[in-house]
Amino acid sequence: MPEHIADPARTHALLKKHGFIFKKSLGQNFLTNPKILQNIVAAAELSQADDVIEVGPGIGSLTQFLAEAAHQVLALEVDGRLLPVLAETLADYRNVQVVLEDVLKADLPALVAEHLDGRHQLKVVANLPYYITTPILMHLMQSRLDFASLTVMMQKEVADRLTAQPNSKDYGSLSIAVQQTMAVAVAFEVKRTNFVPAPNVDSAIVTLTRRPTPLVTVQDQAAFDQLVRGAFAARRKTLWNNLQNLYGKTAKPQLQQALDAAAIAPSQRAEQLSIADFGRLSDALVAAGV
Ligand code: SAM
Numbered sequence: 001m002p003e004h005i006a007d008p009a010r011t012h013a014l015l016k017k018h019g020f021i022f023k024k025s026l027g028q029n030f031l032t033n034p035k036i037l038q039n040i041v042a043a044a045e046l047s048q049a050d051d052v053i054e055v056g057p058g059i060g061s062l063t064q065f066l067a068e069a070a071h072q073v074l075a076l077e078v079d080g081r082l083l084p085v086l087a088e089t090l091a092d093y094r095n096v097q098v099v100l101e102d103v104l105k106a107d108l109p110a111l112v113a114e115h116l117d118g119r120h121q122l123k124v125v126a127n128l129p130y131y132i133t134t135p136i137l138m139h140l141m142q143s144r145l146d147f148a149s150l151t152v153m154m155q156k157e158v159a160d161r162l163t164a165q166p167n168s169k170d171y172g173s174l175s176i177a178v179q180q181t182m183a184v185a186v187a188f189e190v191k192r193t194n195f196v197p198a199p200n201v202d203s204a205i206v207t208l209t210r211r212p213t214p215l216v217t218v219q220d221q222a223a224f225d226q227l228v229r230g231a232f233a234a235r236r237k238t239l240w241n242n243l244q245n246l247y248g249k250t251a252k253p254q255l256q257q258a259l260d261a262a263a264i265a266p267s268q269r270a271e272q273l274s275i276a277d278f279g280r281l282s283d284a285l286v287a288a289g290v
Pocket of ligand 1: 026027028029031032055056057058059061063076077078079082101102103104126127128129130
């Protein structure tokens with residue numbers, strides 16, 4: 001590989017040369033440790049059989065490693081000031097295409113059809129801008145993009161919520177929304193000192209792999225999502241109180257009927273319910289006409 005972009009001295013020199021000033025509001029914390037970049041590529045298990053979508057290439061530190069390991073890289077960057085930097089740092093990589101796009105507004109399947117050949121397995125690999133980690137994950141999962149896995153850096157607290165199991169303080173609607181369709185694991189943790197500028201939090205690399213079939217399949221996915229969000233609305237309250245708030249007092253008889261049918265005690269708290277419990281309850285609520 002040519003000179004690493006992620007080398008701290010090179011990063012500082014590049015930023016100085018281009019007069020680049022970090023925008024905190026865009027979550028700009030650039031990785032400066034090549035060893036970590038190598039480990040991200042290893043966690044993503046990249047090969048020439050893969051095309052990669054990268055969100056937020058920054059100055060290209062991770063992009064360079066992705067380009068070395070995969071067939072093609074499509075990188076979406078929202079900050080136009082980084083385009084001249086990327087043109088310089090990635091000039092030697094013919095298999096990288098950088099597009100100026102806000103990932104949350106992007107039509108990802110259309111971009112993929114335009115820029116990639118459709119004959120390679122699709123993987124997402126990114127050091128995410130932390131201020132929009134959850135919206136990006138949701139946008140990726142809800143897009144019609146047929147990706148095999150996501151390997152993404154995020155703040156450790158969010159990684160804890162994504163991987164949390166019932167009966168823990170981190171378990172909540174995000175854990176369930178993601179784990180229903182994805183197998184989630186923390187690959188490794190990364191200290192804040194590996195970034196320029198250093199963020200206020202430590203980070204983790206998380207791998208999300210699509211499950212062959214969802215953990216639970218429900219009759220009405222929108223009703224399931226609404227139930228889960230409502231059940232966790234006030235964590236210290238019982239399921240019964242949260243669900244009454246969600247569906248209204250007039251729904252009490254049907255609510256009781258559904259809880260009985262799903263064999264779930266109304267005195268429980270949402271964090272005690274597994275994803276399968278929520279699935280059973282959701283179908284029972286639909287059957288009871290709630
Ligand atoms: N990949 C680089 C690295 O690892 O050093 C930079 C990662 S930095 C944490 C996040 C990057 O995402 C920044 O380059 C930022 O400009 C970009 N970004 C922020 N919001 C974005 C959005 N909505 N769409 C696309 N890129 C975004």
